[in-house]
Amino acid sequence: MDKITVGPMPFMSVMPTLLVGVNVKGKPNYMTAAWATVACMAPPMLCVAINKARYTVKGIDENKTFSLNVPSEKMVVETDHCGLVSGSNEDKSGVFRSFYGKLKTAPMPEECPVTIECSLFKSVECGSHLLYIGKIEEIHADTSCLTDGKPDIEKIRPIVYAQHTYFGVGKQVEKAFSAGKKYRK
Numbered sequence: 743m744d745k746i747t748v749g750p751m752p753f754m755s756v757m758p759t760l761l762v763g764v765n766v767k768g769k770p771n772y773m774t775a776a777w778a779t780v781a782c783m784a785p786p787m788l789c790v791a792i793n794k795a796r797y798t799v800k801g802i803d804e805n806k807t808f809s810l811n812v813p814s815e816k817m818v819v820e821t822d823h824c825g826l827v828s829g830s831n832e833d834k835s836g837v838f839r840s841f842y843g844k845l846k847t848a849p850m851p852e853e854c855p856v857t858i859e860c861s862l863f864k865s866v867e868c869g870s871h872l873l874y875i876g877k878i879e880e881i882h883a884d885t886s887c888l889t890d891g892k893p894d895i896e897k898i899r900p901i902v903y904a905q906h907t908y909f910g911v912g913k914q915v916e917k918a919f920s921a922g923k924k925y926r927k
C-alpha cells in the first residue's frame with residue numbers, strides 16, 4: 743500500500759454518536775458528542791472531550807455530574823439538532839423527556855435505549871477541549887434492547903459517526919478475542 747502524510751488532526755476511524763446530559767441552573771441540556779470512549783474498567787469510567795465554549799461545560803462545573811446517552815438510529819434528527827444548537831441560545835430541555843437516576847443532577851432522555859450516569863472523576867485541560875473523565879455510577883437500559891440481560895447492539899441500533907455523516911452499525915465480520923486464534927506464522 744502507498745502512504746502519504748495528511749498532517750496532524752483529531753482523526754479517529756469511527757466514533758460513537760452520544761448525547762451528553764447536564765443540568766444548568768436546574769434545567770436539562772443535551773449536547774451531541776462523538777469524541778467519547780471508555781477510560782477505565784475498574785472502576786468503570788468513560789471520557790468525553792468537550793470544547794470549552796459549550797454550554798454543557800457550565801453544567802458539569804455546576805454539579806460535577808453528567809450523563810452519556812446512546813440514541814438509536816430513529817433519534818437521528820433530534821440528536822443532530824442538539825449538535826447544531828447551543829443551550830446558550832436556545833432551550834433544549836424539551837427535545838427529550840428527561841428522567842433522573844441516583845445522581846439527581848444528570849438528566850437522561852427517556853427515548854435513549856441506554857443511558858449512563860457519571861460523576862466527574864477528573865477534567866484534563868488539553869487546549870481547545872476539556873477531557874472529562876466520568877465514573878459510571880449507574881446504567882439504565884431499556885428492556886427491549888437486552889439479550890440475556892445485556893445491552894444488545896443489534897437492538898439498540900446506535901448511530902456511528904464518521905466523515906460528517908451518520909452511519910448504522912454494519913454486519914459482523916468476526917468474533918473478537920477469537921478470530922486471532924486462527925493466526926499462523
Ligand SMILES: Cc1cc2nc3c(=O)[nH]c(=O)nc-3n(C[C@H](O)[C@H](O)[C@H](O)COP(=O)(O)O)c2cc1C
Binds near residue numbers: 773776793829
Ligand atoms: C455529530 C456531532 C458530534 C459532536 N461532537 C462533539 C464533541 O465530541 N465535543 C464537542 O465539544 N462538541 C461536539 N459537537 C458540537 C456540539 O454538539 C455543539 O456545539 C452543541 O451545539 C453544543 O451544545 P451546548 O452549547 O448546548 O453544550 C458535535 C456536534 C455534532 C453534530
